[in-house]
Amino acid sequence: MKKSSRRRKGKLQVPRELKHKGNRGGSNSDRRACWSDSEGPLSKFVKYNSEIVGGLTKERLEDFESVFRIRTSVVLLTATAEGGYMFCSGTVVDHVGSKTWILTSADLVRKPGTQLEAYEQGAIKIEVVLHNQQTVEGSLEMCNLHYNIAIVTIKSSESQIYLPAVVLSDLPERYSLQPRPVVALGRSMESKAFLMRYGVLVRESCELDCSELLVCTCDISLDFIGGPIMDSEKRFIGISFSYRETTPFLPVEVAARCLKYYKKSKTLPCLCIRGQALHTLDLYVLESIRCKFVGPPSGILVKEICDSLKEHYGGIEAGDIISQLDGVNLYSVVQFTILLLDKLDAATAMGTVNTVTLQAVVQRPEDKTTFVANLNVQKIVADECDKSFQNRLAIASNLYANVHLEKEMP
Numbered sequence: 001m002k003k004s005s006r007r008r009k010g011k012l013q014v015p016r017e018l019k020h021k022g023n024r025g026g027s028n029s030d031r032r033a034c035w036s037d038s039e040g041p042l043s044k045f046v047k048y049n050s051e052i053v054g055g056l057t058k059e060r061l062e063d064f065e066s067v068f069r070i071r072t073s074v075v076l077l078t079a080t081a082e083g084g085y086m087f088c089s090g091t092v093v094d095h096v097g098s099k100t101w102i103l104t105s106a107d108l109v110r111k112p113g114t115q116l117e118a119y120e121q122g123a124i125k126i127e128v129v130l131h132n133q134q135t136v137e138g139s140l141e142m143c144n145l146h147y148n149i150a151i152v153t154i155k156s157s158e159s160q161i162y163l164p165a166v167v168l169s170d171l172p173e174r175y176s177l178q179p180r181p182v183v184a185l186g187r188s189m190e191s192k193a194f195l196m197r198y199g200v201l202v203r204e205s206c207e208l209d210c211s212e213l214l215v216c217t218c219d220i221s222l223d224f225i226g227g228p229i230m231d232s233e234k235r236f237i238g239i240s241f242s243y244r245e246t247t248p249f250l251p252v253e254v255a256a257r258c259l260k261y262y263k264k265s266k267t268l269p270c271l272c273i274r275g276q277a278l279h280t281l282d283l284y285v286l287e288s289i290r291c292k293f294v295g296p297p298s299g300i301l302v303k304e305i306c307d308s309l310k311e312h313y314g315g316i317e318a319g320d321i322i323s324q325l326d327g328v329n330l331y332s333v334v335q336f337t338i339l340l341l342d343k344l345d346a347a348t349a350m351g352t353v354n355t356v357t358l359q360a361v362v363q364r365p366e367d368k369t370t371f372v373a374n375l376n377v378q379k380i381v382a383d384e385c386d387k388s389f390q391n392r393l394a395i396a397s398n399l400y401a402n403v404h405l406e407k408e409m410p
Contacts, residue, residue, distance in 0.1 A: 060198060064183055066234040071194040073166050074227060076129040076187035077138060077152055079108050081119050086110075089186035089227030090128075090152065091236070092163045093259070099141075099153040100163055102128065103239065103255060105226030106143050106150045118143045118150075128154050129192050130163065142262050148241065149255055151262070166228065166236050168256040175237075176251075176332055177203060177279070182216050182231050184240055184247060186224035195223055199247065201237070205280035211303075211333045213248040214238055220247050251334045257341050272306035277332045278321065289321070292365045299323035299330040299363070314373030316362055324361035325375075344377045 061068075073092040078085055090104035109124055111117040119140075126138035141151040184197045199218030205211070216229060220240060229238045229249045238249035278286060278298055289297055300322045316322070323330060326343070330336050340358070347356045356377045363370050 060181070063181070063232045064196070064198075064230075067183055067185070067230045067232065068196070070164070070166055070230075070234065071185075072131045072162060073164055074185050074187055074194060075102060075131070075163075076189065076192055077102065077104055077108055077126060077226070078129070078189075079119075079124050079126045081124040084112065087189050087222075088225050089223060089240075091185075091228045091239075092165050093168055094165050096153075096263075098155055100155075101141065101165075101259075102138070102152045102154065103168075103259070104150050104152060105239065105241070106145050106148045107225060108150055108152070109140055109143050110145065116145060118145060126152055128152065129187065131194065132162070133192055144258060147250060147254060147258055149239065149250065149258060151259070168236055168252050168259065170253050170256070170338070171235065171237060171251075174331060176201065176214055176334070179203070180231060182218065182229055182237065184216070184218035184220045184224045184227060184229050186220070186227035186240070188223050197224065201231075202246070203279060204246070205276060211274060211276045211280075212251065212254055212337060213241060214251050214334075215246050215248050218247045253334050253338045257338060260345075261341075273302060274304040275300040275302050275322070275333055275336070277301075279331070289365050292368050293363065297321055297323060297363055297365075300333060300336050314360070314375055315371070316360070316373050316375075317364075319364070319366060321363040321365065322360050323363055326358045326360075340375075340377055 075090050075092065076087065077090050078087045086108050088105045088108045090102040092100055093103045094101040106118060108126070109118045111119060121140045124140065126140060128136050128138040130136065136154050138152040138154050141153045143150040178201075180201050182199055182201050184199065186195045187193065188195055197218040197220050199216045201214065201216045204215050214237075218224075218229070218240075224240045224247075225242065227240050228236050229240060229247075231237055236252050238251045239255060241248045241250055278289070278301055281289075281301065289301075302316060302318050302320045302322065304318055305316070322336070325336060325339050328335075328339060343356050343358060358375045358377060360373045360375050361370065362373050
């Protein structure tokens with residue numbers, strides 16, 4: 001999966017085509033909602049250029065007033081290295097000791113033209129622009145190219161007062177199966193203003209090689225990458241990944257577990273099987289599977305297994321459907337992934353085991369059979385996992401889930 005570089009030479013100047021171009025082309029001056037960061041009613045700070053701003057009508061803005069209140073937690077980050085620069089939005093997610101943690105995209109520190117390399121802390125200068133236009137020095141705490149996320153920290157005695165942390169909580173069960181209004185948030189590279197774009201969470205597969213990504217219709221620009229996606233109930237639901245015809249984003253459950261693993265052991269999970277939720281398949285593919293079973297199948301379609309670990313998957317093959325895991329009906333790749341990670345984390349927290357055996361109900365369309373497979377979830381060393389499974393944003397699931405824990409920087 002290739003990522004487009006947003007690296008620029010020289011001064012921090014944004015080309016005109018990036019300032020005024022959304023993902024559907026044309027000027028977005030009448031599609032952007034931006035606010036002052038002063039305290040006060042929402043209605044006083046919206047700058048309208050038309051009756052609809054960023055997809056938000058005046059009435060719809062009232063539904064997202066609670067989201068607007070977290071604007072002090074949304075920051076702009078810039079990084080300079082080797083004469084070029086990158087920029088992303090980010091979200092304050094924690095306060096650890098004297099440090100404030102900001103969650104953002106790994107694109108901020110990825111070396112241009114590469115998939116597998118990021119700048120180390122000593123080779124890159126990071127600055128963080130706060131809601132009050134103050135610029136402070138940032139430090140790279142963690143970068144994970146597999147999930148395309150990074151943590152930047154700042155030191156400030158007042159950070160917990162002016163930068164409240166946004167809580168990363170799991171979404172309600174089957175949350176992603178229903179369309180619902182959401183907004184993408186960010187900060188403008190040009191004006192440093194708080195930005196908001198309206199859209200809808202949709203049930204469709206992302207075109208990127210990442211089945212864990214969710215998709216919404218927010219019409220974002222480069223300013224929003226790395227920023228949060230929120231719903232009208234002030235839930236943080238993910239991190240903007242890129243801007244295309246639709247906006248793919250990394251779900252909050254994955255990001256939260258990356259932070260949890262990193263805090264505990266300075267490691268991050270990497271899963272070794274790719275799959276796709278059945279409800280996101282093309283209709284003709286889904287119908288070809290449906291006709292081979294008495295009842296409608298549901299679960300995760302296995303698309304690829306890490307070659308070096310196939311002997312551990314209990315007979316599961318590409319093309320199989322995992323419909324249940326330890327008695328839990330599966331409906332999404334994210335759900336499957338967090339079940340595996342949580343089971344392993346709970347077992348290893350007791351300090352007694354390093355492997356957990358889970359039972360998966362598997363349907364095989366090829367011969368119309370159903371069987372139970374034992375999936376041995378365990379930690380493995382980095383060299384045992386194919387490189388192709390280590391560096392893409394969404395390795396959809398780890399079906400027996402050899403969970404690879406890789407040491408991260410710094």
